[in-house]
Amino acid sequence: MAKLLDEVVSEFSRxxxxxxxxxxxxxxxxxxxxxxxxxxxxxxxARFRTEIHYCRCCNNLSDGEVCEICADPSRDRTTVCVxxxxxxxxxxxxxxxxxxxxxxxxxxxxxxxxxxxxxxKVDLLLDRMAQGEVKEVILALSTTVEGETTSFYLTRRLQExxxxxxxxxxxxxxxxxxxxxxxxxxxxxxxxxxxRIE
Amino acid sequence: MAKLLDEVVSEFSRxxxxxxxxxxxxxxxxxxxxxxxxxxxxxxxARFRTEIHYCRCCNNLSDGEVCEICADPSRDRTTVCVxxxxxxxxxxxxxxxxxxxxxxxxxxxxxxxxxxxxxxKVDLLLDRMAQGEVKEVILALSTTVEGETTSFYLTRRLQExxxxxxxxxxxxxxxxxxxxxxxxxxxxxxxxxxxRIE
Numbered sequence: 563m564a565k566l567l568d569e570v571v572s573e574f575s576r577x578x579x580x581x582x583x584x585x586x587x588x589x590x591x592x593x594x595x596x597x598x599x600x601x602x603x604x605x606x607x608a609r610f611r612t613e614i615h616y617c618r619c620c621n622n623l624s625d626g627e628v629c630e631i632c633a634d635p636s637r638d639r640t641t642v643c644v645x646x647x648x649x650x651x652x653x654x655x656x657x658x659x660x661x662x663x664x665x666x667x668x669x670x671x672x673x674x675x676x677x678x679x680x681x682x683k684v685d686l687l688l689d690r691m692a693q694g695e696v697k698e699v700i701l702a703l704s705t706t707v708e709g710e711t712t713s714f715y716l717t718r719r720l721q722e723x724x725x726x727x728x729x730x731x732x733x734x735x736x737x738x739x740x741x742x743x744x745x746x747x748x749x750x751x752x753x754x755x756x757x758r759i760e
Numbered sequence: 761m762a763k764l765l766d767e768v769v770s771e772f773s774r775x776x777x778x779x780x781x782x783x784x785x786x787x788x789x790x791x792x793x794x795x796x797x798x799x800x801x802x803x804x805x806a807r808f809r810t811e812i813h814y815c816r817c818c819n820n821l822s823d824g825e826v827c828e829i830c831a832d833p834s835r836d837r838t839t840v841c842v843x844x845x846x847x848x849x850x851x852x853x854x855x856x857x858x859x860x861x862x863x864x865x866x867x868x869x870x871x872x873x874x875x876x877x878x879x880x881k882v883d884l885l886l887d888r889m890a891q892g893e894v895k896e897v898i899l900a901l902s903t904t905v906e907g908e909t910t911s912f913y914l915t916r917r918l919q920e921x922x923x924x925x926x927x928x929x930x931x932x933x934x935x936x937x938x939x940x941x942x943x944x945x946x947x948x949x950x951x952x953x954x955x956r957i958e
Contacts, residue, residue: 563850564821564828570808573801578789584777586847591776592809603771604806610768611790611798623762630762649784652761 619690621666621683623648631655631664638662640697642690644716646670646704654702662700665690670708671715679715687716691723698727705733817888819864819881821846829853829862836860838895840888842914844868844902852900860898863888868906869913877913885914889921896925903931 567589574585592600616622617629620642624630631637631651641662645651651664667682690696699720703709713730720728734752735744744752765787772783790798814820815827818840822828829835829849839860843849849862865880888894897918901907911928918926932950933942942950 563853564812564823566804566808566812566823567821567846569804573804576793576797576801577786579782579785586850587777588775589808590846592805593812595774595809597809599774600809601806603774604802606764606767606771607790607805608799608802610764610787611793611795614762614764614791623765625762625764648765648788652784655761 617666620664621668621686622651622664636661639695641700642687642696642698643700643702644687645702646709646712650702662698665699667703667712670703670706670712672708682712684716684719688719688723691720691726694725696726698729701728701730815864818862819866819884820849820862834859837893839898840885840894840896841898841900842885843900844907844910848900860896863897865901865910868901868904868910870906880910882914882917886917886921889918889924892923894924896927899926899928 570589570592571582571585574580574588575582580588595603613625615624615626617624617632618627619632620629622629622631638661642665643654643660643662644665644667645654646667646669648666651666654660654664665683665687667684667687669677669682671677671679671682691699701713701716703713717728720726732755733748734755735741735748741749768787768790769780769783772778772786773780778786793801811823813822813824815822815830816825817830818827820827820829836859840863841852841858841860842863842865843852844865844867846864849864852858852862863881863885865882865885867875867880869875869877869880889897899911899914901911915926918924930953931946932953933939933946939947
């Protein structure tokens with residue numbers, strides 16, 4: 563096998579979910595692309611890794627020191643939604659239903675993977691609270707064991723901050739889900755937190 | 761969304777089989793990789809596209825003018841195996857059962873996709889035949905309609921070359937396949953071309 567081909571195939575194989583066969587297909591696709599376009603792709607991969615910043619307010623990915631959302635004067639600066647990762651910010655932004663700020667923890671507490679509170683951006687969050695501008699913190703973490711543990715931990719830490727209302731995104735049966743396939747805990751929670759139909 | 765992130769996600773999304781969600785996962789993975797490793801990956805993608813050659817004998821991918829296989833003096837230069845694409849060369853090489861040379865057509869005749877014989881490296885193959893060294897040509901194309909059409913076309917063209925024995929790789933039931941799920945044409949062919957057990 564040509565060395566250049568071997569190299570690009572093994573580089574693609576380093577990416578998650580890409581095996582040798584897929585890597586080979588991607589390499590073959592590069593040959594069908596314009597030279598200029600492949601150069602742009604390579605450049606954008608390299609630049610992303612070296613030039614991307616983490617927003618110093620919320621830890622979201624950012625082109626500069628402060629991310630677009632934190633820099634946007636039209637956003638409600640009194641509300642902060644705490645999420646696990648950058649992808650979650652995008653998921654919430656795509657709904658166009660939230661106008662507050664975010665805080666990206668960068669993971670969840672997971673003793674199994676050796677991730678403790680100090681590995682997450684908890685202190686940065688508490689620093690933001692200390693500035694006094696934030697009135698509500700919405701916890702929007704996963705409902706996994708790790709996510710719930712992290713929510714519990716954050717609740718305890720945030721309760722120390724006076725004047726901050728704490729909330730959690732609603733748990734229940736998702737739209738399009740069937741009751742038949744929902745687990746008991748979710749159903750129990752959904753019944754317990756039933757909402758009155760006005 | 762940060763512009764650098766947006767860019768790298770849309771670049772990844774250009775690759776076949778990679779949607780927006782996967783592209784995002786790949787981008788996030790880049791952040792967990794060492795800067796140096798990402799730079800190497802980007803470099804190897806760009807170099808592959810600009811520096812790879814097609815072997816001037818067999819049209820296989822190659823680091824130089826002539827591929828490793830064609831340049832290898834220990835290979836049997838009297839046998840040429842005709843395949844559709846570079847991947848097929850690797851598949852056959854992985855068996856370690858073939859010691860001849862290859863010829864990569866670069867596709868198959870497909871009127872539906874507007875691919876005719878002139879889009880394939882057929883003339884290059886006939887030029888090789890004209891040099892008189894080749895004694896056997898093995899057709900190893902897919903058993904799709906397009907593959908069979910191409911085999912038929914090549915058979916006719918190669919029959920004009922005197923002194924060249926033509927053969928096709930064996931068709932039949934693959935190892936691990938069940939008769940129950942094989943199509944009638946394959947079974948009929950397998951019975952017709954049954955092999956005597958010595």
